[in-house]
Amino acid sequence: MEKAKMSAYQLFTLILLFEIGSAVWFPIAIDAKQDAWLAALIAMAGGFCLFFIYYGLYRYYPDLPPTEYVQRLLGSVLGKGIAFCYVLYFTYVAASILRDFGELLVTIAYPATPLFIINALFILVVVYMVYQGIEVIARTSEVLFVGMCLLFLSGFLLMMISGIIHLENLKPILEEGLSPVIKTAFTDTLYFPFGQMVAFAMILPYVKEREKVKRTGLWALGMSGLLLALFAAGNIGALGLDLASHAQYPLLASIQSIEVAGFLERLDIYFILFVMISGFLKISLFFYVAVMGASHLFQVKHPSHLAYPMGIVILLISMATASSYTEYTEEWRAVYLPYVDPSFQVIIPVLLLIIAFFKNRKKAI
Incomplete structure (x- = not known):
């Protein structure tokens, strides 16, 4: 473990900005139509359950990251295999968010700039942040949290003053019943973004106020769920269901309507x-846990030495993951969301928690 500590408040800001992260860029839970806000709230309830799973493992091994206690639970060979898979998972997620970020900036701000240049410049800043360690990332989140709050409050106030939000666009509620809403919540929104909290299993051992971890995590998850539901409702209220579901970036379209x-x-x-604030922090956190996981697995004495080579790997993966953004989103929907996310966010942690329960029960006896 890196010799670093963070406060419960820093954990709160990290989780909140992380969960909002790239989720606000896209039409979240839009398969539930005008009930997207309700699907986000239901997925948030599922996110609470996932957090209790990660917190349960943390309670058994408060000083160890998952890449180390998985070896105690499953043995050296299988444990190292699972740990390596998690390092690959965190690395790929960081690369995919970087790809999303680069594509977004190319689309809305820099159409004449090559995607590789944007991604390379951004990953340089992220690499420097990861090189400095988790304490710097945590302190940065405190500053960015204030900026995000000011942006959100002023933007929401401008939307209300301009009168672009029409609540009738959110009706009728539950037009097709509760079933489509629950399906959207537990096949889509639960994994993105709430299930991505699995990255914080690597972060929790750094919190110095251990008695506040559970309460802080639940508060941050609850706040992020409410904000995501508010964003979903605001986008549909401002744009209407048809435009909100077909817009590539509905939040941008809503802001442009002001x-x-x-x-x-x-x-x-x-x-x-x-986008800059949320994307920067989310990529930094996934990148950091990938670096720390690799350093634990390969017993690297100074984890920061892995920051630059792994930064190059993430940059190359972000460019090679698909030939076009359309192909990338199709692959993500067809393979990544239904198979990869459930495995790493739900199935493996549940199995580890069950094994940890029985192993520690024997020790207690």
């Missing part, structure tokens, strides 16, 4: 700043 006093309009900078 017009106050005939001159305050085209506030794209709000969206870009939102």
